[in-house]
Structure formats: structure tokens, C-alpha cells
Amino acid sequence: MRGGRMQALVAAAYLAFGVASLVLIRSDLAEHRLPNAVVLPATAVVGALLTLASIAAGDTAAVGRAAAGALALGAFYAALWAIGRGRGMGGGDVKLALLVGLFLGWHGWPELALGGAAAFVVGGASALALIAARRATARTHIAFGPFMLIGACLGPILV
Template sequence: MSGSDALALVALVAHVAFLAVSLWLIRIDVREHRLPDAIVLPSAAGIALLLGLAEPSRIGRAAVAGVVLFASYLALRLLVPGGLGGGDVKLASLVGVVLGWHGWAELAVGAVLAFVLGGGHAVALLALRRARRDTHIAFGPWMLAGAWAGLLV
């Protein structure tokens, strides 16, 4: 196996790990409305490490993207208390790192689609009278769906 093949394999492993963690967190957040630190934080560190090994020239942008998305979600949490949970804020760092590793456009698309998809879901629930304005809706699944859409678009 050549060096470039090995690096491509490491990038593939990072993305498969992100997919596995995404599915695991979606399941937990839908059922329990929480995103456990014990999953989010080690996953963020491990996946960032793998992406850094796969393509070291991209890790700076990925780190900045993770910080930017984390700070954006933290600002939203502080501006609109009760709107986002702490788990969403921490998950934003993982999502930002993965999307940022790919590029700024992927970060923008993934970040915006999270709100478009989550907002559309909330509007549908309201229209169907399955939720009220004060109903808590898990946002982690929409963050992760937006991230994957950003990667695939």
C-alpha cells in the first residue's frame, strides 16, 4: 500500500467513524434529548486526529471551522436561553471540524441546512399539531443531517 493509499484509508476511517457517531447520537438525541459528552468529546478529538493524519494541510482550517461553529452555537445559546442545549454547542465543534476539513463551502452549506431542516421539521410538527411553540425538539439530528448534506452536496 502506497503512502497516499494509506492516507486515503485514514480519511475513510475518519468518515466512517463520523457516520457511526452520527447515527449513535441521532438515536440518543431523538429518544432522550441529550448528546452525551462521553461520546461527543472523544469523537471530536479522535476524528480530528484522524483527519489531521490523513491530510495535515487541512487541519488548520478544520480547527478554525470547529471553533467558529462552536462559538456561533454558544452565542445562539446565550442569546436565546432554552433554544439550544449544551450538547448541541459541543456537537457543533465536531461538525465544524469535519465540514471545515473539506472546505468553507461545505461548512456553510452544512451549518445552514441544519437550521433549514430542523426548522422545516418544527414547522411541520406545528402544522400537524404534534408540537407547540414550547415543545423541545432534538436539534442534534438536524445538525448531523445538515453536516452530511453539506458533505454530499
């Protein structure tokens, strides 16, 4: 029964993360906005569900990794935001990094590293493809939230 409860909590966390991701991708592509009204509650809900799953599994180290992952990725994006003075990364990307870091950190350090890097690889490749197709220039603003969320999905798969 213990494993079944843990699996149900993880499934609920994945569902919450997936639904929030779809809403955020749509919003970022359409409006270049990652609304706090979605990002912050999603972070709280996913964090709570993964914490409960970790407790049910007797793996409290995962909770610490999730918190450290959120702080690490959030700090990295905050540094990028500060260096670019908000012109490259937006504040929404910094807040989304907390959710992505939490999700990836819960899975493990390799997942966090690969998922975090995958956002830049996939985002960069997409930007280059848009430039090559003359649908964008080096100055075109491209929503980065979708690539962060794609990276979050790829991290656990690539490990």
C-alpha cells in the first residue's frame, strides 16, 4: 500500500506540473508572460505533492534535493536576469526556474543538470532555426519558458 500511495502522489505531481506547463507555454508564446497566478501555486502544489511522495517512500533526501534544486536553478536564472538587466531573461523565467528546479532536483542531481542544460540547447537550436528560416533575427524576443519546461521533461528521460 505504501508504494501505491507514493506512486499516486507522484502521478498527481506530474499531472499538476503538466497542466501548469501547458497553461504557461500557451501564455508565454502568446503574451511573453508567465503569470504568477499559475507559476506560484503550481510550485506550491508540486512541491507539496513531491514532499508527501518522498515521505511515503521514506526518501526524505529527495525533499532536500528538490529544495536545493529550486534554489540553485532560481539563483542561476536570477543571475542571468541581473546580468542582462531584465532584457534577456524575464522575471517570470526566474520564478519558473524555482518550479523547474524543484521538479528536476526531486528526481536527482543528474536530472537537474541535464534538464537545466537542455532548456538552453533546445532553445538555442530553435532560435537558430528561426533565424536560418528568416522568421527571426538576433534581436527577436523569443519566449524561453517553453524551453525551460521542455528541459524539465527531458531531464528525467535523458538520465
